[in-house]
Amino acid sequence: xxxxxxxxxxxxxxxxxxxxxxxxETADHFKEVINRPIKKVPSLRDITIANLFFENSTxxxxxxxxxxxxxxxxVINFSASQSxxxxxxxxxxxxNNILSMKVDMVVMRHPNPGAGIFLSKHVNASIVNAGxxxxxxxxxxxxxxxxxxxxxxxxxxxxxxxVGDILHSxxxxxxxxxxxxxxxxxxxxxPQTLIPKYITSxxxxxxxxxxKALEWCDVANMLRVQNERMDISYFPSTREYTQxxxxxxxxxxxxxxxxxIMHPGPINxxxxxxxDVADSGQAIILNQVENGVAIRMAVIYLLASKIKQ
Amino acid sequence: MSQKVLLxxxxxxxxxxxxxxxxxxxxxxxxxTVLIGIQPRGVFLAxxxxxxxxxxxxxxxVRLGYLDITFFRDxxxxxxxxxxxxxxxxxxxxxxxxxxxxxxxxxxxxxIRSALTAIQSFGRPSEIELLTLIDRRFSxxxxxxxxxxxxxxxxxxxxxxxxxxxxxxxxxKVYMVKQ
Numbered sequence: 001x002x003x004x005x006x007x008x009x010x011x012x013x014x015x016x017x018x019x020x021x022x023x024x025e026t027a028d029h030f031k032e033v034i035n036r037p038i039k040k041v042p043s044l045r046d047i048t049i050a051n052l053f054f055e056n057s058t059x060x061x062x063x064x065x066x067x068x069x070x071x072x073x074x075v076i077n078f079s080a081s082q083s084x085x086x087x088x089x090x091x092x093x094x095x096n097n098i099l100s101m102k103v104d105m106v107v108m109r110h111p112n113p114g115a116g117i118f119l120s121k122h123v124n125a126s127i128v129n130a131g132x133x134x135x136x137x138x139x140x141x142x143x144x145x146x147x148x149x150x151x152x153x154x155x156x157x158x159x160x161x162x163v164g165d166i167l168h169s170x171x172x173x174x175x176x177x178x179x180x181x182x183x184x185x186x187x188x189x190x191p192q193t194l195i196p197k198y199i200t201s202x203x204x205x206x207x208x209x210x211x212k213a214l215e216w217c218d219v220a221n222m223l224r225v226q227n228e229r230m231d232i233s234y235f236p237s238t239r240e241y242t243q244x245x246x247x248x249x250x251x252x253x254x255x256x257x258x259x260x261i262m263h264p265g266p267i268n269x270x271x272x273x274x275x276d277v278a279d280s281g282q283a284i285i286l287n288q289v290e291n292g293v294a295i296r297m298a299v300i301y302l303l304a305s306k307i308k309q
Numbered sequence: 310m311s312q313k314v315l316l317x318x319x320x321x322x323x324x325x326x327x328x329x330x331x332x333x334x335x336x337x338x339x340x341x342t343v344l345i346g347i348q349p350r351g352v353f354l355a356x357x358x359x360x361x362x363x364x365x366x367x368x369x370x371v372r373l374g375y376l377d378i379t380f381f382r383d384x385x386x387x388x389x390x391x392x393x394x395x396x397x398x399x400x401x402x403x404x405x406x407x408x409x410x411x412x413x414x415x416x417x418x419x420x421i422r423s424a425l426t427a428i429q430s431f432g433r434p435s436e437i438e439l440l441t442l443i444d445r446r447f448s449x450x451x452x453x454x455x456x457x458x459x460x461x462x463x464x465x466x467x468x469x470x471x472x473x474x475x476x477x478x479x480x481x482k483v484y485m486v487k488q
Binding site: 002004032036039041046302306307 | 392
């Protein structure tokens with residue numbers, strides 16, 4: 001296959017296994033490109049991309065912007081805090097105004113689940129979802145799987161546990177879809193209050209005990225507790241959360257094997273993961289960040305090549 | 310569809326030896342020279358020449374890299390299909406080196422134009438030469454000519470030149486195919 005089956009990247013659930021394979025193969029080439037003395041290719045010099053961030057982001061925004069610039073696309077940035085959204089403009093109006101300036105692709109982060117899908121039905125541009133509420137964060141899931149593939153050779157057949165705040169996490173949902181599509185087994189682990197009720201209907205199992213989960217897995221993806229999305233108290237205290245669901249050196253050493261530790265960032269050091277674990281050779285957290293640029297270059301390149309001239 | 314044989318295995322072998330000798334004439338011990346095979350089909354020719362130079366002509370360690378030009382092409386989004394990339398593998402800097410581009414067929418010259426841009430990502434070569442097995446003259450879109458050529462052919466646009474290699478296609482042969 002040489003072409004994506006979709007015109008937008010709205011979520012992993014709209015992709016086929018072959019799409020993921022194509023994105024990974026393309027990302028391999030871009031990873032080589034970004035390690036050259038000159039890290040830029042001219043492919044997208046006639047493409048303009050708007051990065052619309054209606055919600056805060058550091059890593060994802062920088063990563064997308066860098067990926068776009070490495071491909072020679074023209075980039076415009078927009079963040080909701082400094083815009084007419086505050087004056088009451090609707091999403092479609094905002095985006096259509098931007099598109100009138102001849103923009104070909106929109107990368108959007110939005111607090112509402114489904115914002116990207118809604119937009120793709122109403123505007124004439126290729127949409128990349130950079131996170132929509134607690135729904136999906138497809139490029140994060142792709143770079144996570146890509147990092148597992150890089151570290152362990154393949155994703156198929158691997159056992160991955162996602163630990164922490166599953167309820168508020170778009171990273172968890174996208175990761176579950178991506179890992180299952182590639183033939184990995186997925187467990188989730190966290191306080192009962194932060195595990196959504198429907199989660200088992202996705203074909204994942206719930207393991208409330210962290211030690212048991214780590215004994216089972218090849219890879220542990222540690223999620224951040226998203227305090228900013230919590231309207232009520234989901235657990236008694238951060239200290240108690242750390243005691244039950246935080247990964248530390250002693251816990252890892254009590255296992256009879258070395259597992260891979262991942263974290264999508266930003267890390268709350270000392271909460272879900274201790275500093276000595278985060279900075280150890282077992283953790284591939286910074287590889288994930290590097291791979292993020294290559295993955296986003298691949299996604300943008302493949303989607304841009306479907307935009308008609 | 311009709312096809313005729315442009316070069317047989319024997320003829321290819323003779324030409325490869327001649328090209329190797331011409332390279333030695335200009336590059337002596339290859340200390341300051343690197344070979345760059347253009348992906349995807351130029352790498353077979355480049356590997357053959359490297360083997361020949363090392364085994365038959367006693368040159369020690371000819372440096373060879375593969376250059377993929379996909380992301381530097383000028384026809385992105387102009388065709389139906391997404392352009393698929395191949396591996397680039399250049400484990401050395403080309404700064405101040407003499408670079409020899411190696412490709413199987415020189416046709417419009419656009420691939421070589423892309424390669425000239427692409428190689429800049431790996432440094433500033435002191436000079437760049439072009440070696441090609443088949444030179445389709447009168448088909449150029451750009452002012453690009455080879456420094457070493459195996460065989461010059463006159464082909465019209467409807468005709469395609471196919472270079473087959475033993476290690477990839479099961480035989481050493483060059484065909485002219487008419488659709």
